[in-house]
Amino acid sequence: MSYVPVEEIIKSQKTPGFKTTPEEAPTEDFHDILFQLEKEGELIVQRVPEPYLEVPTKYGRKKKIPLQKTWHHKSCGQCGHIPGYSTSIFWINRKLGFDYIDPRDQTSCTAWNYYASATSNAPAQAAVAIRNFSSAYETGYFPIIHCGTSFGHYKEVRHELLHHHELRRQVRDIMERLGKKLVLPEEIVHYSEWVYAIRDRIAEHQVIDMSNITATVHPACHYHKLVEEDAVYDPEIYGAQRTAIVTGTLKALGINVKDYSTWFDCCGFGFRHILVSRDFSRSFAVQRKIEVMKEEVNPDVTVTHDTGCVTTLDQSQFAARAHGRKVGIPVMSDSQIAALAMGAHPYKVLQLHWHNTDNKPFFEKLGIDWKKKWQEFEEAVEKIKSGEKEYLTWEDADA
Amino acid sequence: MRRPIAQSRIVRKILLTGARITSEMLEEKAGGIPGGWGKPPTARQELWHQALPAETRSAAEPIWQIDPATLKEMFFIWKITGVLDQLALVDPILADVCNQILEEQLEEAGFKVD
Structure with a gap:
């Protein structure tokens, strides 16, 4: 009988100091095809603007992350349900003095329509993606994607475009009729990769000590399970056996990150389930994620990096509580907790009043007077109500 | 089917x-305490949509402009x-x-x- 040293193989990869070798990567490096097609005049590649940082991906390749000159591709769900998610991203940019654009020339990626209703097709999805990329290119700013779904979807679109000449021809024709070019960015960057890349800079500006906080992390499926070789991995985080995204950021802020047994599971959102089978999503979020975290870690907060994940994990706990389930973990995005660490206002910037699960014990553990902060927010809202102000300005947010 | x-x-x-896919999810429920097991009074939601500093989002709609x-x-x-x-x-x-x-x-x- 032949012997396969499975345990030895696994052990060697889990040993601290495990190194990935890009030359042995089982997947293609899309850059090779991208730049070849550019040479052949098939498309335009928008380069990552300098200065940029390089972060390691799953097989040890490097991914360029722009520091600034970023074009912010917003998320449908963030704006509707958790507006402080993107507000925190912008606030960090401003605090660090980075130049960026919050564009009006951006549509939804329409991936939710594609996955939930199936009333779309490859040319439509690719054309919507390229229209947005082309709009970013026209401004000279580099796209950075807020939504995990858009991020994963756009990477799949890129894969299709790089491998299918006929699809490129169709999309190029549509773009010509719109007066646009077929543009693909050199990298498709998720905002949490930007947060991860600048985590030390964020930590330099940290004013709230978070060393007494224990957190769990939920990595978004659309981030690390679609075109997975393009996700950030780090030998220092889980021995490069899991994506380092979010965890690396929290560790830089001094937060104690704890593991739990259903780390790899979906949050319950499931792309389609939240829209067509919401009860399933709610049950999954509670029973496979929140209750497991509570039982195994009992964290002060759980942190994730996608619209759907924050919303599903947070909003599902309300109903479960009524059924006496073991819930009660506040949920935030990495941008919100990073902004909070840098001194952002919990309501004017983080907009935590849109969240559902009780987060006051978390504030109290951090020594933040949430009653005072809420009063400050209410005073700002009263000025809007009285007509003294039309909306909040960035100056108001920091007042 | x-x-x-x-x-x-x-x-x-x-x-x-x-830009918008889902409807306004917040509904008036018991509680009304921010971030504390309850939802805000619906009447405040429009004001809250304006109480945002981001450039494309200062509008009383849960979408960006x-x-x-x-x-x-x-x-x-x-x-x-x-x-x-x-x-x-x-x-x-x-x-x-x-x-x-x-x-x-x-x-x-x-x-x-x-």
Whole structure:
């Protein structure tokens, strides 16, 4: 009988100091095809603007992350349900003095329509993606994607475009009729990769000590399970056996990150389930994620990096509580907790009043007077109500 | 076969806004304490939508602001790639309504759809 040293193989990869070798990567490096097609005049590649940082991906390749000159591709769900998610991203940019654009020339990626209703097709999805990329290119700013779904979807679109000449021809024709070019960015960057890349800079500006906080992390499926070789991995985080995204950021802020047994599971959102089978999503979020975290870690907060994940994990706990389930973990995005660490206002910037699960014990553990902060927010809202102000300005947010 | 509610709901919302997919989820419930096991009074939500500092989001709608020309470009893509024909297979009435809206908008914008 032949012997396969499975345990030895696994052990060697889990040993601290495990190194990935890009030359042995089982997947293609899309850059090779991208730049070849550019040479052949098939498309335009928008380069990552300098200065940029390089972060390691799953097989040890490097991914360029722009520091600034970023074009912010917003998320449908963030704006509707958790507006402080993107507000925190912008606030960090401003605090660090980075130049960026919050564009009006951006549509939804329409991936939710594609996955939930199936009333779309490859040319439509690719054309919507390229229209947005082309709009970013026209401004000279580099796209950075807020939504995990858009991020994963756009990477799949890129894969299709790089491998299918006929699809490129169709999309190029549509773009010509719109007066646009077929543009693909050199990298498709998720905002949490930007947060991860600048985590030390964020930590330099940290004013709230978070060393007494224990957190769990939920990595978004659309981030690390679609075109997975393009996700950030780090030998220092889980021995490069899991994506380092979010965890690396929290560790830089001094937060104690704890593991739990259903780390790899979906949050319950499931792309389609939240829209067509919401009860399933709610049950999954509670029973496979929140209750497991509570039982195994009992964290002060759980942190994730996608619209759907924050919303599903947070909003599902309300109903479960009524059924006496073991819930009660506040949920935030990495941008919100990073902004909070840098001194952002919990309501004017983080907009935590849109969240559902009780987060006051978390504030109290951090020594933040949430009653005072809420009063400050209410005073700002009263000025809007009285007509003294039309909306909040960035100056108001920091007042 | 039961048709998922989301099919027409999502298409309609994307078509009309270009940005919003789901409806306003917050509803008035017991509690009303921010971030504390309860939802705010509905009356405050419009004000809260204005109490945001981000550039494209200072509006009393749970979406970001989109240039009208941008929306029409997306309409053009959907029309020319046959998305509405696919929609007609699952919801002919909605497809008719969407077609009327799109054709009017595209004509105004000077787009010619073959």
